[in-house]
Amino acid sequence: MKKLRTIIFILLASVATTSVIAAGSDFAGPYIGLRMTVAGGQIQGSASNSEATTSNGTVGGLFGATGGELGYTLPLGDSAGFVSVGASSMSGGVTIVADSNGTEPGGASNDATIEIKNHWAAYIAPGFAISDSAAFYIKGGYARADVNWEGDIQQGPKWIEGHTGAIGTKILTAAGIFIQTEAGVNVYDDVSFTSKSKGNKASGYPAIAYGALTIGMKF
Secondary structure, eight states: HHHHHHHHHHHHHHHHHHHHHHHHHHEEEEEEEEEEEEEEEEEEEEEEEETOOOEEEEEEEEEEEEEEEEEEEOOOOHHHHHEEEEEEEEEEEEEEOOOOOOOOSSOOOOOOEEEEEEEEEEEEEEEEEEEEEEEEEEEEEEEEEEEEHHHHHSSOSSSSEEEEEEEEEEEEEEEETEEEEEEEEEEEEEEEETTTTOOEEEEEEEEEEEEEEEEEOOO
C-alpha cells in the first residue's frame, strides 16, 4: 500500500509539473486589447525668479483615459516562462496649472498651463505562468508623451520621453480572451521653461503613475 501511494504521488506530481511547464506556451502568440486607465500625473521640480530666489514643490492631478495594447508573446522553450514584446497607448492626460499669483497691467494672467497627454510606450515584459490560464509579469521599456504649453511660457518641448515600468497579472480563457491588470509608472526626462513676462525659470521631472485594466484577445 505504501508503494502504491508513492507511485500515485509521483504520477500526480508529474502531471502537475507538466501542466505548469507547458503553461508558458499557452500564452504564446499575437495579442491585442483595449485598455482603461486611471492615472495621476505630477511635475516635481523648482522655480527661480529674477531675484534668484528658488522654490521647490510638486504640482499635479488625476485623470482617466482609454487606450490600446498590442504585442507578441514568445514562450521560453518548454518552461513556464515567456517574454512579451509590445506597445501600449493612453489617450488623454493631466493638466497642470502653474499659478504665478500675479497679473500683468491690463489684467493679463501670468499663469502657465501644462498638459501632458497621449502617452505611449514600447516594452519588453518577461512573465511566468502559474497555470495554463494565469500568469504574472514585469514590464520595462521606453515611454513618450505629448506636451501642450499655454499661457506665460516662452519655451517648452512639444514632447517628452523617458522610461516605463510595471507589474501585472493576466488571466486567459480557453477562447483566447484575456483580462489583464497592471500597475505602473512612466518617468520622463527633465523639462524646463521660461516665463515670457518675468523671465522666471522653472524645471521639473514629470511622472505618471497608473492602474490599467486591459480586455483583449490572444490569437
